[in-house]
Amino acid sequence: MRVVVDLTRCQGYAQCVFLAPDVFRLHGEESLLYTPAVADDQLDRVRQAVAACPVQAILLGDEVSTGGR
Numbered sequence: 001m002r003v004v005v006d007l008t009r010c011q012g013y014a015q016c017v018f019l020a021p022d023v024f025r026l027h028g029e030e031s032l033l034y035t036p037a038v039a040d041d042q043l044d045r046v047r048q049a050v051a052a053c054p055v056q057a058i059l060l061g062d063e064v065s066t067g068g069r
Contacts, residue, residue: 001038001061003046009057016049016058024049 003023005016010032016024017032023042024034038046038060050058 003038004059005034006057009055011055015052019049020045
């Protein structure tokens, strides 16, 4: 499964980092880094991170290929 973060929309709340630390991480105080290819064993955590993002900056799976929600 693929994940993409719209970094222009991301405000650095870091909810995704706490929910899926193997996929999302902070570099410094505000720079978000992430792994675009999500392993199957991380999907539940990533789905929780997508739902928790207050600015809806994370796209997962089919949303990535269609470019929208």
